Amino acid sequence: MKGLGYYPGCSLEGSSQEYGKSTEKLYEALGFTLHEIENWVCCGATPGHSSSHLLSDALALKNLSTARKQGIERLIAPCMACYSRFKFAQHNVKDKRIRKKLEEIIEEKYDCENEIEVIHPLDNLNETEILDKIKKNIKKVPKNLKTVCYYGCVFTRPPEVMGVSDYENPDQMERLLNTVGVEVMDWHYKTKCCGASLSISNTEISLDLCKDILYDAKSRGADMIVVACPLCQVNLDLRQGQIEKRHNLKFGMPVLYITQVIGLAIGLSVEDLGIDKHFVNPLELLRNKGII
């Protein structure tokens, strides 16, 4: 695949480095080279679009424009917040009036006819060619590992911006996990919000929302929650102790990235995938299920 670009984003360089690491190692193991956008800038996330939509769009276009100069045709963006901001910018820039302003800000013409395809690993890994590669490379099949898949908000919403029709019930993670022999259970909280954007500033709200998510996962008998968003992961994992204390409940629910689970299945190591970086320790569970 020529011109496969990569935008890690700030979280994947810092507090969620294991998501970045596991994504990079997984693609490498599947034989793909990811070309990082040179000198990429932060997408601004929620503070960006809460301050100015123009600012948020301009930061995304700046990255897309650099990527285009590098010859990138498809861009992998694993962080849901960054992914969403790219999609919003590409949606907004189609409006001539907005485009004129944005071109003035980034000081260059922006060609929105030949857009770079911004793609999330969840969609990318489900492409037939890659799915076949995963199948061929399966090294370990877990015994009776029960999971629920948590997508959070912006992978599917707003549907007209993200380009999805079934915004309440995505199934990309289910398909991937079924491919590597992991059991997936149905549940209510697939696309409900965990309140991550309020996690630092209005913590209690976010703790209450996370409690419901963890409670549903636990009561269905899930061994772990599988996610694809660094904000959801940090919120459910790092704050799990606070949630347990606030609601006088005990979960002990590991929260792993999809890239880590697929990585384990194709034989990558705990260290390579950063599975030792989580707060709720998943190692014992993974050992019991025979996947490490």
Added chain:
Amino acid sequence: MTLKQELIEETEGGILKCFNCGMCAGSCPTARVSNHNPRKIVRKILLDQDVNDDIWLCANCFTCSARCPKGVDIPKIIDHLKVKAMQSSNNHNIIFNKAFLRGVRMFGRLYEAGFLAEFNMRDTSIKSIKRKINDISLIPHFLLKGKLGFLPRRIKNPEEVNKIFEKVKELEARK
């Protein structure tokens, strides 16, 4: 221009389609655990009443607009209120956003440690004390796992990002 007129313009008339059904409030995750209520916010705007609601409890999940039977872009309406508040008032949510963006403007990327330090230093409200105590207890975990960088990651040309911020400000002042 009244707030209602501004938002009719911003949503290209979309806000006028609201028939007050409450699907947004019923779907809103934070409405369940706080007094934040998107239906009431939209209604107050349409009735030209003061919106004194805590718009900052919107979690940016986009469920309200996805489910709205009339396709009203409620997140855009709330963002409009947030942008206005950012320019004219101050509270811990605004301090949070400004601290986040300051690092981005200076270094080109988020400076996690600096942002958290600045937010916690500038937010001096009594309510913040409990939060700070809880969050300080998480720091050793972060350090132990090597997940918090003390130094900012600076891109080669951060002045270009600063220029974007300035250009945005200039363009927005023009209208």
